[in-house]
Amino acid sequence: MMLPEWLRVGRIAGFVFLLAMFLSSYAFAEGPQSTPSIFAPTSTPAIDIHHLSLFVLEITGAIFVVVASLLTYVIIRFRAGNAEDDREPAQIYGSNQVELAWTVIPVLIVVVLFLTTARVIFAIQDAPMPQAALDVTVIGHQFWWEYRYPKQGLVVANELHVPLSDAKQPTPTHLKLLSADADHSFWVPQLMGKIDLIPNHPNEMWINPLTSGLYVGQCAQFCGVQHANMLLRVYVDTPEQFAAWVNNQAKPGMQDPSVAEGRRVFETEACMNCHTVQGTAATGRFGPDLTHLMSRDTLASGEIPNTRDNLRQWIKSPDSFKPGALMPAMQLSDSQLDQVTTYLETLK
């Protein structure tokens, strides 16, 4: 049988399509290392959202199957044959009963979807916070994160530590979201959906993590040149780990006389205009607090591992990692770079 011409083109095209599907299935087979998937939630609001999303997927999936099958049937069943039959088909202009039916059924679906949605909105947004909740203020900066723990008196940067919560005695974390400059958005998909950080418009969210571990995410509202590298790292610690972490962060900066040279460079070459090291003359506010820099796993808001080489290169030329970052290259000499890197390495 001779295939109609559109089918022959379609067959070649079909091969391309299968090839592309094969490629994408290969992509799915590859095991990701730390994918912030919204379908792998480990904290309460994200888990609730996940359940809601499955319900919505079922409803929309069912609608898709019904309508797409109908459409496919129509395409196959009512294709014009090749016969030399040029009579027009029967003309049908409409039917009020049918119109009514496909108006009322969607209305009912919308009612169900809306009530389900509204219940989750109110449950998440209007949830009362227990006394045991940890308060953290998140301040978005171009292009890094500042975290303040008002009750503990801590100021840290880029790596957020929160305690693991217990289903029986929840210790959720309550985040107050502020911005120092442009709009940002705090998004760690496995813990909670995103909420924006907008200047002059304080927002809040809460998380109630039920599995310890490291969760990644990133700024989700375009905030300038380096928006892409404004990464988020949230460490959900066991209560013991968290207490130890708080204990360490509460200490003033290490004062090691053997690195006095580096500290002098830090305090005379403008570093301290932007950075704070608790217990020293450095009290700058524009950049991240460096009092416990070495307690962090990463530099440059999660972009690179915190190693000596990376740290030295970062100080030498922030643009080599993060073009457009607001930290200037201070044109330090090689020996000054070594000294200040050695000094920073003592800030544990």
Added chain:
Amino acid sequence: MADRTLPIDGSLDLTPPREGESTWLETLHSWVITVDHKKLGLMYMMLAIFFLLVGGGEVLFIRIQLAVPNNHFISPQVFNRLFTMHGTTMVFLVGMPLVFAWANYMIPLQIGARDMAFPRLNAFSFWLTAFGALFLYFSFLGGAGLYGVGNAPDVTWWAYAPLTARAFSPGNATDYWALALLVTGFGTLGGAINIIATALSMRCKGMTLMRMPLFTWLLVVDSGLLLITITPLTAAQVMLMLDRYLGSHFFDTQAGGQAYLWMHFFWIFGHPEVYVLVFPAFAIASEVIPVFSRKAIFGYPAMVAASVGIAFVSLGVWAHHMFTVGMTSAGNAFFALSTMLVGIPTGIKIFNWVATMWGGKIRFATPMLFCTAFLFQFLTAGLTGIMLSVAPWNWQLHGSYFVIAHFHYILVGAIVFNVFAGIYYWFPKATGRMMNETLGKWHFWLFFIGFHVTFDTMHFLGFEGMPRWIYTYPADRGWDHLNLVVSIGGLIQGVAVLIFAYNLISSLLKGTIAGNDPWDAWTLEWSTASPPPAYNFATDPVVHSRRPLWDVKHPEDPDWKYE
């Protein structure tokens, strides 16, 4: 018995063609000074296709950069300018001119008029749009200003405050963005007024509002929507310029201004804008599907009501773009509901198109292939839209690649597909020659595959937590293979568009002669010559039903008996 004074005979152009009588310069001059709705429509179309190629070219750089993690193909500065220009170009320099391309060319022909109501306003509107576009692209040269900073705008097409304040966006790039949209916005308002006036006052004898082709109906409703939505955008651009140069503080958060005031202004424009852009796609489907199914449109009054309903509801849903900005729970619930309501009239439209095909004799010529794919894709886009309206899930999906996939399903899967359908359908009318069907089928299948490889995959990137607007991503996120697939799909679409461009030019030069009515269609534009003469119809047509040419071709069973 039908009145036989209908157009077919009386309206055919019998004057001999006058090609070759004017020099090249005279021809060019005649296009520049023209106030003819058909020439202006074609100029809008050429503007849109030109910028479609420009915007598509921009996104190829974006996809090469994102094909692999930690890529250094282009710098973040260039990347940010490219996606800002891609978005702005596609919405304002492709989508909007397309509205007026279709409306200008088709409406007078469909309602039996000789031109638009205000021909000179029409030309003025086109040139405002064209020079606004030029102005936006001039930012690549002039945007650096005296500061030596970035040249083209790099603030996303939302241009959220306070990133557009001079503190964060020095130089003139943001000014070019704001002023270019201000200028094209005035062009848009002129065009919208003209369309409404034309449809209300220029219809031929017998063409009541409820006999107007659905195509014309949709573009009239579209113009009403434009009049309402362009206004807040224009106001916001003026406020932004006041902030930047005259010391006002509407959006200046350092001085007590409100960033989310801009968001409200932008989205009260920006959401109905999506419907503004998609209405021409609905319009084309409402012409192509009946003709290629050989049946009258099912439920014409319901289709008109659904169009007006969509336009009305779309004005009350803007804050569903703002579920993550910290609205109250009641506010979030309200906008979730209003957004879901859009699904009802939209569903009615899909069902009516399917019912039109039901019982027909469907001919799958290239226009119908594009329209059929549109139905599947528009259905999917509607359902992902429902997912996004579920506010808590939106907190996850907002600003992710899922959203990019969703709106490209509308902007490409619905609008671009149907624009292609419309071009294949009306090209014979506008040029007198058919487009090549074999190339058309290659174009369709390659574009269809490329589209799905790219945009189906993007949904999964969104599920896996990839946000939009990022110029690079770490290798350990598990996004690398999916991104490669997305980029490959983009390339396939690029090849398909090149085939289309070749088809367009080669068919223009040596396509087979079309005749007046190659598709055996029913609306008035097919009753006159191809291409139509400057005056469209030699005698004023008189119609008795929604399908005047059906009545002429089937005097034994005319439509007017049933309406």
